[in-house]
Amino acid sequence: MWSTLRERGVSYLIVGPFAIVLAFPFYWMLVTAFKTNGDLYNLNNVPFTYHPSQAAVGEKLSFQHDHWLPFGFENATTSHISFIFSDTNYLRWVENTAVVGGLVVVITLLLAVPAGYSLARLSGRWGQSVGVGIFLTYLVPPTLLFLPLSRVISKLGLQDRLWSLVLVYPSFTIPFATWLLMGFFRTIPAELEDAALIDGCSRLKALARVILPISIPGILTVVIFSFSLSVNEFVYAITFISGTKQHTISAGVPTDLIRGDVYFWQSLMAATLIPSILLALLYNSFLNRFIAGFTGGAFR
Amino acid sequence: MAENDDELEELGISTSLTRRQLVRRGLGGFLIAYAGALPKVAAAGVPKYVHKHYKNTLKIIQWSHFVPAYDVWFDKTYTKNWGAKHDTDVQVDHIALAQLPARAQAEVAAQSGHDIFGHLSPQAGLEDQVINHKEIIQEVTRKVGKVSQVGFKSCYNPKTRKWHGFPENYVPDPIHFRKDLWNQVGIKPSTWDDVRRAAPKLKALGHPVGLGMSNELDSNMLLIALMQCYGAFIQNAQARPTINSKNTIEALKVMRDIYKRGMTNEVFAWTAASNNQGYLSGRLALAVNAISIIRSAEDANPALAKNTSVAPIPRGAVQRLGLEHVMGVYTIWKFSKQKALATRFIADLEIHYQGAFKNSKFYNFPAFRGAVHNYATQLAADPHKGKYKVLDLIARKYTANLGYPGFSNAAIDEIFNTWLVPQMFAQVAQGKMTPAEGAKAAENEFKPIFAKWRARGKI
Numbered sequence: 001m002w003s004t005l006r007e008r009g010v011s012y013l014i015v016g017p018f019a020i021v022l023a024f025p026f027y028w029m030l031v032t033a034f035k036t037n038g039d040l041y042n043l044n045n046v047p048f049t050y051h052p053s054q055a056a057v058g059e060k061l062s063f064q065h066d067h068w069l070p071f072g073f074e075n076a077t078t079s080h081i082s083f084i085f086s087d088t089n090y091l092r093w094v095e096n097t098a099v100v101g102g103l104v105v106v107i108t109l110l111l112a113v114p115a116g117y118s119l120a121r122l123s124g125r126w127g128q129s130v131g132v133g134i135f136l137t138y139l140v141p142p143t144l145l146f147l148p149l150s151r152v153i154s155k156l157g158l159q160d161r162l163w164s165l166v167l168v169y170p171s172f173t174i175p176f177a178t179w180l181l182m183g184f185f186r187t188i189p190a191e192l193e194d195a196a197l198i199d200g201c202s203r204l205k206a207l208a209r210v211i212l213p214i215s216i217p218g219i220l221t222v223v224i225f226s227f228s229l230s231v232n233e234f235v236y237a238i239t240f241i242s243g244t245k246q247h248t249i250s251a252g253v254p255t256d257l258i259r260g261d262v263y264f265w266q267s268l269m270a271a272t273l274i275p276s277i278l279l280a281l282l283y284n285s286f287l288n289r290f291i292a293g294f295t296g297g298a299f300r
Numbered sequence: 301m302a303e304n305d306d307e308l309e310e311l312g313i314s315t316s317l318t319r320r321q322l323v324r325r326g327l328g329g330f331l332i333a334y335a336g337a338l339p340k341v342a343a344a345g346v347p348k349y350v351h352k353h354y355k356n357t358l359k360i361i362q363w364s365h366f367v368p369a370y371d372v373w374f375d376k377t378y379t380k381n382w383g384a385k386h387d388t389d390v391q392v393d394h395i396a397l398a399q400l401p402a403r404a405q406a407e408v409a410a411q412s413g414h415d416i417f418g419h420l421s422p423q424a425g426l427e428d429q430v431i432n433h434k435e436i437i438q439e440v441t442r443k444v445g446k447v448s449q450v451g452f453k454s455c456y457n458p459k460t461r462k463w464h465g466f467p468e469n470y471v472p473d474p475i476h477f478r479k480d481l482w483n484q485v486g487i488k489p490s491t492w493d494d495v496r497r498a499a500p501k502l503k504a505l506g507h508p509v510g511l512g513m514s515n516e517l518d519s520n521m522l523l524i525a526l527m528q529c530y531g532a533f534i535q536n537a538q539a540r541p542t543i544n545s546k547n548t549i550e551a552l553k554v555m556r557d558i559y560k561r562g563m564t565n566e567v568f569a570w571t572a573a574s575n576n577q578g579y580l581s582g583r584l585a586l587a588v589n590a591i592s593i594i595r596s597a598e599d600a601n602p603a604l605a606k607n608t609s610v611a612p613i614p615r616g617a618v619q620r621l622g623l624e625h626v627m628g629v630y631t632i633w634k635f636s637k638q639k640a641l642a643t644r645f646i647a648d649l650e651i652h653y654q655g656a657f658k659n660s661k662f663y664n665f666p667a668f669r670g671a672v673h674n675y676a677t678q679l680a681a682d683p684h685k686g687k688y689k690v691l692d693l694i695a696r697k698y699t700a701n702l703g704y705p706g707f708s709n710a711a712i713d714e715i716f717n718t719w720l721v722p723q724m725f726a727q728v729a730q731g732k733m734t735p736a737e738g739a740k741a742a743e744n745e746f747k748p749i750f751a752k753w754r755a756r757g758k759i
Contacts, residue, residue, distance in 0.1 A: 037600035041581045057599040087368075146402070147409040154410035239406045242361055242393035242414070254396050260366035261397075261518070261573040261592055285324040 026276065033270035034076035036061070040265060050075040058083075080266030084257070089245050090271060093252035097275070100162055100248060101230040104169040108177050108226045109219065111170065116181030117207055121190070127182070135179035138172050142235040145171075153240050164240040165248070169233060173226040180225070184218035185211065220286050227282075231275065249275055356388040358641050361403065362418025362628075364394040365660065366592045373659040382648060388641060397517075397572070401717070407633065415636040416646065420626040421716070422454040422701075422708040423465055427758065430631040431639060433463040439647045444670035451667030453701040454627050454708045459759055465629035466646050467667035469656070472694040473521060473625035474610045476579060476593050477586040481507050489586060491615045492529060492554055499562020502585040508563050510584035511555070513726040514570040515719035517626070522588045523725050525623045527551045528700060529616025534715060534746065537705045539759045541750050543724075544743035550617065552728045552735035559729040568726050580604065588613065590625035591688070595661055598684065610690055612698045622698050628664060662688050665695045710753040711746075720745055 031048055032040065038053025045051040050072035055061050063074045084090040115134075119127040149168060158164040188211060196206040212219070237251035244252060253271045257264045360379070365371050371394060379390035393414065395403055400419060407413030408429050423430075433455070437447060451467030477489050485501040487494050499509050512519035527533065532547035559567070566574075575587040580597055582604060587593060597605035613622035632642045649656065653671035656664050662679060666672050675692040682688050703712035715721065720742060728738040753759050 041577075041601055043581050043583060054602065056601075147406060150406040150410035154412035159410070159412060235402075238395065238399050239403060242395065242403070243391070244394060255364055255394055255399075258396050258573075259364045259368065261576045261589070262366045262596055263573050263577070281326075 026273065029269040029273040029276075033081055033266050033273060034073070034078065035080075035266055036075065036077050037266075039075060080264070081270040083264070084267050084271050088256045088267075088271075089247070089252065090249075092245055093247050093249045094275065096162055096246065097231055097248040097250075100165045100169065101227045103166045104173055104230045105223050105226045107166070107170045108173040108222060112174050112177035112181055112222060113212075113219070114207075115174070115178045117185050117211065119178065119182045120185035121193070131179050131182045134175045136175075138175035138179075142172075142233070146235050146239045149236070150239060158240070160241055160243050160246055162241070162246060165230075165233075165236060168236050168240070169230050172233075173229050176229075177222040177226060180222060181215075181218055184215060184221075188214060217288075224283060224286065228279065231279065354383065354387050354389040356386070356638065356641055358383070358388050358390045358416070358638050358645060359393070359414040360390065360416040360418065360645075361393045361395060361414040363397045363400060363420055365663075367595070367659070367661050367663060370656070370660045370663075373655065378649070378655060382645065386641065386644065390645070411635045413633065413635075415632060415638045415642045417631050417633065418468075419465065419629045419631060422467075422627060422629055422713065423631060424457065424708055424710040424758070425713045425717075426631065427457060427460065427462060427464040427710065429634060430464055431634055431636075433466045433630075433632065433643075433646075436466050436643050436647050436650075437463055439643075440650045440668055440671075443647075443651045444668050446670075447668050450624055450627070450699055450701045453704065453706075454624075454667075455629060456707060457709065457758065458707060459709075459757065465631045466650075467627060468630050468646070468650060469628040469653075469660075469664035469666055470624035470695070470699065471590045471626050471628075471663055472665060472691050472699055473525065473588060473590055473613065473622050474690065474694055475586055475588050475613060476608050476610055478507065478584075478607055479609050480607045481505060481585045489611065489614050492526065492617075495586065495614055496554060496558050496562075498585075499558050503562045503564075505585075507583060507585040509558065509586040510567070510575045510578050511558065511563065511586075511588065512567050512570040512575060513555070513559070513722050513729055514568055514574075515722055516570055516572045516574075518572055518575055518589055519567075519570065519722040519725075520716055520719065521623050521625055523555070523721050524702070525588070525613055525621070526555060526616070527721075528621045528623070528704065529613065529619060530554070531616070531618035533705060534712060534721070535703060535706045535750070539706045539709055539711070539750065539754075541711075541743060541746040543746055544739045547618070548739045548742075549735040552725060552738055554616075555725050556729045556735065565730075568730070579608075591661070591663055591691070594687070595663075605684070610687055612690065612694050620698055621700050621704075622694065623702060623704075624699050627667075627701075662691055665691070669696075709759045710756075711750045711759055714749050714753070715746060 028047075031050075035050065036053050036059050037056040039045055039051050042051070042053065048071075052072075052075050055077070059077045059079045061075065061077055063069055063076060066074050116131075119131045119134075123130060153159055153164045153168070156164075156167075158167065192210050192214075193206045196210045197203070201209065231248075232250060233248075234250045234254075237248045238255070241247055241251060244256065247255065249271070253268065257268045257271060365374075375392045379392055382388075383390040397420060403413075404417055404419065404423070404426065407417065408426065441447065447467060448470075450470050454470075455465040455467045456463050475489060481502060482488060482498065484505065485498050487498040487501075489495050489498065495509060502509060511522055513523065524534065527548060530547045530551040532545055532551045533542050536542045575584065575589055576593050576596065578584040579587045579589075579593050580600060582601075591610065594605055594608050594610060597608060612620060614620070630646050632639055632646075636642060650666060650668055650671055653664075653666040653668070654673075657666060657672045658678070662682070672678075676689060679688045679692055680686045702708045702716060706712075724738045724742040727733045727741070728735050733741060750759065
């Protein structure tokens with residue numbers, strides 16, 4: 001028992017500080033989202049708790065009579081959080097982001113799975129080189145490509161449409177996904193497919209019935225990774241779409257919540273924390289398979 | 301032996317709902333419930349037929365104004381009323397200030413985009429992509445009088461005789477200073493020498509002055525204005541670079557001195573919002589910025605706003621002369637299919653500028669002075685005890701165009717957008733160059749830029 005406790009203690013001692021450092025920004029965002037302007041801008045106040053201050057224009061102190069709340073929360077306000085729902089198109093941005101992300105994931109899987117499989121199984125010695133070459137295209141930054149792609153989007157009549165992002169985002173999700181899946185498929189013993197082929201399956205059926213079911217961790221990794229990349233992308237989102245109702249979160253939040261040299265800090269923190277929590281829950285649901293997907297791809 | 305939920309789940313022998321199952325089911329349920337929106341949203345784009353009873357469509361893009369109420373007025377009142385009168389659906393899109401140049405370049409590359417593009421600085425570099433805005437200038441001049449010198453020199457190219465933009469508004473650039481702190485040190489920031497004397501005393505009180513030397517808009521404007529106060533200019537009236545002068549060296553010495561004795565090195569890494577935030581937090585004793593600082597303080601920190609005064613830029617050895625903080629310039633692309641309508645819109649907006657002036661909380665001053673009446677009365681009527689009356693004086697007497705005494709040409713545009721002036725000041729302030737070396741190095745950088753644009757026939 002003591003050795004178990006000691007092992008656990010050592011584990012927590014090592015992991016604990018990392019967890020605190022990584023979680024701290026989210027704690028900061030959460031605390032800041034509820035702060036009044038007077039509290040936030042007062043350098044004499046401890047930033048991790050709430051302090052009395054004069055409510056600014058538009059701020060309501062809804063908890064001011066609840067003195068039992070911890071951390072001085074009776075001095076907090078929800079006005080800046082409700083601002084993003086009432087005075088911006090925030091929910092629409094979340095919807096747009098979910099739609100674009102979902103479609104990009106589907107397109108990425110449709111193209112990256114067969115590509116990764118082909119490079120892993122059918123391309124011989126040059127498959128590895130081609131895989132690396134495909135991956136290298138992922139490294140070309142959007143800041144180099146957004147100008148020529150603007151012309152392409154305009155010619156296709158997709159300006160100010162979400163389809164412009166659905167078309168362009170796979171250009172960076174597919175290379176990485178192909179490279180990742182290529183490595184993952186290599187870890188699956190070829191004998192499994194050979195057995196299926198001997199039993200009369202076609203190559204496609206062997207892929208669908210034998211390989212894909214055991215590739216779920218890799219595929220989930222691609223899903224989560226592609227979705228995250230789509231959510232975080234900014235340059236194309238701000239360039240191809242100018243209408244506020246058509247924005248994704250990455251474009252809408254800085255456009256509406258940073259006005260000139262005025263930052264609406266509390267609303268900014270809330271607007272970015274909400275999707276972060278959703279993404280964190282998504283990651284957490286499939287954590288084991290996600291880890292298996294990444295580490296499986298390492299042995300290739 | 302399996303000891304945790306994950307292993308039990310993998311072995312398929314977990315009998316209770318694990319944490320991970322709960323999260324998965326919850327997320328799955330949320331996604332299913334929300335999925336009804338997917339087809340509708342996926343098919344969405346710009347709704348083409350929202351106002352199908354209007355014959356025309358006019359698309360405008362401009363920055364998200366720091367006064368949210370201005371955008372509400374512009375988008376929901378002014379453009380809607382104008383559109384109803386002109387059988388036009390006016391669509392207004394907004395973008396963050398920092399993204400304006402990239403967006404403009406993207407529209408040029410695509411040869412497609414908005415009919416009217418609202419920039420926040422003169423765009424001499426885009427001259428070949430836009431129409432000659434002379435017609436709008438003439439129309440507005442007929443109705444309200446001549447354009448101000450600031451507007452004229454910002455948007456007219458005397459070499460090509462082309463108006464490469466329409467100067468809609470400019471923003472005076474006062475200093476904000478803490479009356480209480482400056483009273484404590486017994487000095488008023490009337491001259492740059494006063495600032496130089498007060499800076500170390502204020503720093504000792506824990507409230508340094510905030511003068512940026514970073515690659516951002518506020519630093520650019522402040523430092524060029526400081527140079528002007530000492531008779532130093534990037535170019536002369538004939539568009540020849542004149543940066544390497546004893547006046548520039550003097551300005552560099554002043555700033556180096558202020559920095560060494562009265563500031564901290566954070567100023568080399570500032571963004572456009574840093575002086576706002578430093579002042580609003582109560583730390584800075586002085587900042588040079590448009591009235592976004594004090595207007596934010598009125599909402600966020602009324603006690604600070606009460607202790608803040610607004611004044612013209614301090615006088616240098618030669619003169620007191622600042623720059624516009626930003627200049628609102630509308631351009632109509634050559635590829636626009638609504639040039640006549642766009643021309644009409646801009647002309648009407650400028651001729652009836654009272655609404656914009658008022659709804660911007662006096663941030664936007666019209667480039668055509670006659671477009672608004674009774675400046676003094678209106679500014680004095682502001683509820684904050686006449687604090688903003690001085691803006692009229694600053695706008696009339698102490699605001700020059702970027703590139704003064706010359707025009708805002710493509711070379712000035714490039715020097716401004718590549719932050720060469722803040723870099724010159726930063727190098728000298730940090731001791732990496734002497735003032736003379738700094739001025740000489742800047743001249744070596746400016747000369748090829750001017751030569752390039754001269755060769756292209758733009759200056």
